[in-house]
Amino acid sequence: MPRAGLNRAVIAAAGADLADEIGWQEITLAAVAARFGVRQPSLYKHVAGLAELRRDVSVLAGRELHAELTNAAVGRSGSDALHAMADAYRTYAKKRPGRYAASVIAPAPGDTEHEQVAGGILVTVEAVLGGYDLAGDDEIHAIRALRALMHGFVTLEQAGGFALPQDLDESYRRMIDGLSGSLPRR
C-alpha cells in the first residue's frame, strides 16, 4: 500500500478545511485521518495530538487572516483603510468560519511562533489606525474598540444572533463609520 505522504503542514490544512465545513469545535483527529484514508493513530507520527492540531490550524488561519487584512489596507489610508480592513476581516470570517474561530484562540504562553502570528495581526490593525491622531494609551483603547467591534459583530453574525440578514452590511458599515467618526483625525 502506497504511503499517504502526510506531514504536519498538510494535516493542519486538512484540519482547517474540516473546521470550515463542520465547525471549529467539532474537528476530530479521526475525521482528519479519514480524509487522508489513513488510520487515526497514524497522525501521531506527525502531530502530538488534537491540541497541537488545533494550535496548528490557529497559526495557519492567523497567517491567512493577517495577509487578507494587509492586502485590503495596502495603498489606502484613514477611514478608507479602516473600512477596507474591517470588510476584509468580516469577509474572511464569513468565508472561512472554522479558520476564523481558530484564529481567535489565544496562543499558549511561550509559543513564540503562535504569539508572533497574533502579534502580526495587531500590528496591522495598529498601522491602519495610524491614519488617526492617536497617541499612547489613546491608540491602545482605539485598537481594543476596533477589535471588539469586528470580533463581536462577526461572532454574533455567525452564531445567528442577528435577525434581518439583508441589513447586515449596512449595520457593519455604519458601525465602523461610527468608530471612525469618534477618533480624532490626524
Place this chain on the structure above:
Amino acid sequence: MPRAGLNRAVIAAAGADLADEIGWQEITLAAVAARFGVRQPSLYKHVAGLAELRRDVSVLAGRELHAELTNAAVGRSGSDALHAMADAYRTYAKKRPGRYAASVIAPAPGDTEHEQVAGGILVTVEAVLGGYDLAGDDEIHAIRALRALMHGFVTLEQAGGFALPQDLDESYRRMIDGLSGSLPRR
C-alpha cells in the same frame, strides 16, 4: 441508599456552576452526575441529553443576565443608563464566564421559551437606547453595534486577547462613550 432528589432545574443549575468553573465547552453529563453523587445515566430520567442540558443552562443564564441588565438600567436614562447596562453586562460575563458563554448561543428554531429569553434581553437593550433619537433602521443598527461592542469586548477579554496592561475598565468606558457620542440625542 437515599435518593438524590434530582430534577431538571437543579441539574441545569449544577451545569451552570460547572460551566463557570471549568468552561462552557468543557461541561459533561458525567461531571454533573458526579456532582450529585449519581451515575451518569441517571440524569436521563430528567434531561434528554447533553444538548438539552446546554439549552437549559443557556435559558437560565439568559434570564439571569436579563435581570442584571434591567436592574442596572432601571431609574436611569440616556448615556447614564447605557453605561450602567454595559457595565452590568461585562460584570456578569466576568463573574459568570460559563453562564455568559451559554447565554449567547442562539435558540433552536421553535424553542419559544428560549427565544423569549433571548428576545427579552434585546427588549432591554432597545429600551436603554430609547433615550436616544433613533427611528426604525437607525435603532436596529445601533442595537447591533452595541451588542457587537459588548460581546466582542468581553469575549476577547475572557479569551486573554487583550495582553497589554493598560486599564481595561478605561478601554470599555471609552468605547461605550464613543458609541454614545455617535448616536443622536433625543
Place this chain on the structure above:
DNA sequence: AGTCCAAGCTAGTGCCTATAGCTTTTCAGC
C-alpha cells in the same frame, strides 16, 4: 401491608483520544 410508578442502577454500544509495539515502505550508502 400492599401496590405501583418513577428514580436511580448495571450492562453494554459506539465514538473519541491516546499509547505501545508491530510491519512495511523508502532511500542513503555501499
Place this chain on the structure above:
DNA sequence: GCTGAAAAGCTATAGGCACTAGCTTGGACT
C-alpha cells in the same frame, strides 16, 4: 542492485464520553 535503518502507517488496547435498554428499589398512597 543490495541492504539496513529510520520513518510511515498499521493493529491492538485502554480509558473517557454520550446514550440506550432493561432491572431494582424507594417511597407515596391506598
